[in-house]
Amino acid sequence: MREQLDARRLLCPLPVIRTQDRVNTMAAGELLEVICTDPGAASDIPAWCRINGHKVIEMREQSGELVILIEVGEKKR
Amino acid sequence: MMQQRRALALISGGLDSLLAARVVMEQGIHVEGVNFYTGFCVEGHTHAIRKKDRARPKRNNALWVAEQLGIKLHIIDVTEQYKDVVINPKHGYGANLNPCLDCKCFMVGKAVEWIGEHGFDFIITGEVVGQRPMSQRRDTMRIVVRESQVGERLLRPLCAKNLPPTLPELEGWVDREKLYGFSGRSRKPQMALAKQFGLMDYAQPAGGCCFLTDEAYSRKLADLWESRGAREYELDDIMLLKVGRHLRPRPHFKLIIGREEGENNFLQGYQRRFPLLRMISHPGPLTLIDGEVGAEDVELAACIAARFSAGRDAGQVEMQLIDRDGSEQMLQVFPMPVAEVRLEWYL
Numbered sequence A: 001m002r003e004q005l006d007a008r009r010l011l012c013p014l015p016v017i018r019t020q021d022r023v024n025t026m027a028a029g030e031l032l033e034v035i036c037t038d039p040g041a042a043s044d045i046p047a048w049c050r051i052n053g054h055k056v057i058e059m060r061e062q063s064g065e066l067v068i069l070i071e072v073g074e075k076k077r
Numbered sequence B: 001m002m003q004q005r006r007a008l009a010l011i012s013g014g015l016d017s018l019l020a021a022r023v024v025m026e027q028g029i030h031v032e033g034v035n036f037y038t039g040f041c042v043e044g045h046t047h048a049i050r051k052k053d054r055a056r057p058k059r060n061n062a063l064w065v066a067e068q069l070g071i072k073l074h075i076i077d078v079t080e081q082y083k084d085v086v087i088n089p090k091h092g093y094g095a096n097l098n099p100c101l102d103c104k105c106f107m108v109g110k111a112v113e114w115i116g117e118h119g120f121d122f123i124i125t126g127e128v129v130g131q132r133p134m135s136q137r138r139d140t141m142r143i144v145v146r147e148s149q150v151g152e153r154l155l156r157p158l159c160a161k162n163l164p165p166t167l168p169e170l171e172g173w174v175d176r177e178k179l180y181g182f183s184g185r186s187r188k189p190q191m192a193l194a195k196q197f198g199l200m201d202y203a204q205p206a207g208g209c210c211f212l213t214d215e216a217y218s219r220k221l222a223d224l225w226e227s228r229g230a231r232e233y234e235l236d237d238i239m240l241l242k243v244g245r246h247l248r249p250r251p252h253f254k255l256i257i258g259r260e261e262g263e264n265n266f267l268q269g270y271q272r273r274f275p276l277l278r279m280i281s282h283p284g285p286l287t288l289i290d291g292e293v294g295a296e297d298v299e300l301a302a303c304i305a306a307r308f309s310a311g312r313d314a315g316q317v318e319m320q321l322i323d324r325d326g327s328e329q330m331l332q333v334f335p336m337p338v339a340e341v342r343l344e345w346y347l
Helices: A014-023 A041-052 B015-025 B045-049 B060-071 B079-087 B100-118 B138-147 B186-194 B216-226 B235-240 B261-268 B297-308
Strands: A001-007 A029-038 A053-063 A064-072 B007-011 B029-036 B073-075 B123-124 B245-250 B254-259 B276-279 B285-289 B317-322 B330-335
Touching: A001 A014, A014 A029, A014 B073, A029 A041, A029 B216, A041 A053, A041 B029, A041 B060, A041 B073, A041 B254, B007 B015, B007 B100, B007 B261, B007 B330, B015 B029, B015 B060, B015 B123, B015 B186, B029 B060, B029 B100, B060 B073, B073 B100, B079 B100, B100 B123, B100 B138, B216 B245, B245 B297, B276 B297, B285 B297, B297 B330
Parallel strands: A001 A029, B007 B029, B007 B123, B029 B073
Antiparallel strands: A029 A064, A053 A064, B245 B254, B254 B285, B276 B285, B276 B317, B317 B330
């Protein structure tokens, strides 16, 4: 399953928070495509993924926007 | 086998919270971090907008700290609930509109809720007795404990030896002897401890992590409240206070004038909320008009905005007004001479 999150115009850390909140509702192996306009998200979302055990599959710029594809990892607590 | 205890560390992204979490991790405690997003956090915003700030490392320091520590970080959006802290601080403001003591009580209180929901045992902060004039004094630190209802579950590892033992110490979850007794405003003990842990690259202590400690920002927020006749705000309002030049030439409207391309792009996103002025004949700023304006006001706004354009010395310049409903109108105006842009208009 692949979901999309519109984080355009949000300034960091809001794109990270929205990503976090969405990922928390998804299951391991599912994909989330996040679209953002804040260049800070290019470092913050991958950092958040590394910390929390999720994987950035792809990051690309598309028409001046940043598209980050995340594969949800196992959630351990 | 002894149960591994779990602690939640308040992570601001600065050195103290990094060290506090690390000190407790050294004792075999499972630590996760929490960072509360209030809307006033200095992290990231201006870096993302202004070109001159883009040269700085684009990193969120709280995330960076969590990664250095190898812990999870939960970033929690508290913007709505935080309004009451800013608008009605029980303990008042600091030098500007910074409600530091109420803020600390609020954040520790939110952490108390979190550990209750997630079955964690205690909370860690990087506070040091005597370090901050408002929220980190011996008496106010007691207020934080009382008002947050954290009880004995708040451990301040960097100054624990100067305070009565807390539950984690009394229960033997952590060894009090391995905690610290820092006090006062000196940063030397923290720097020495950082060196001991091999931490060389950390956010340098600066003017705090909150825009509310900034005089110019607080002035703009006070102006916003005064002009609306009510102490209230939305997230967009406080974002906009961080961007552009703010001038109030008349009591019923102000201008937000982009200082560079990045700010212009950001302001462009608000074109459905505010009438917007765009330079046509010359390179220049994008300007939002905040307030209810008539034709004379728009002309004044356009003359002022044109003063900040490349056409400032030209005779007449051409601008476009785009209203909230998307309707467009061309304007021919004379840029206001610099000497006529009054200093008191600047917020």
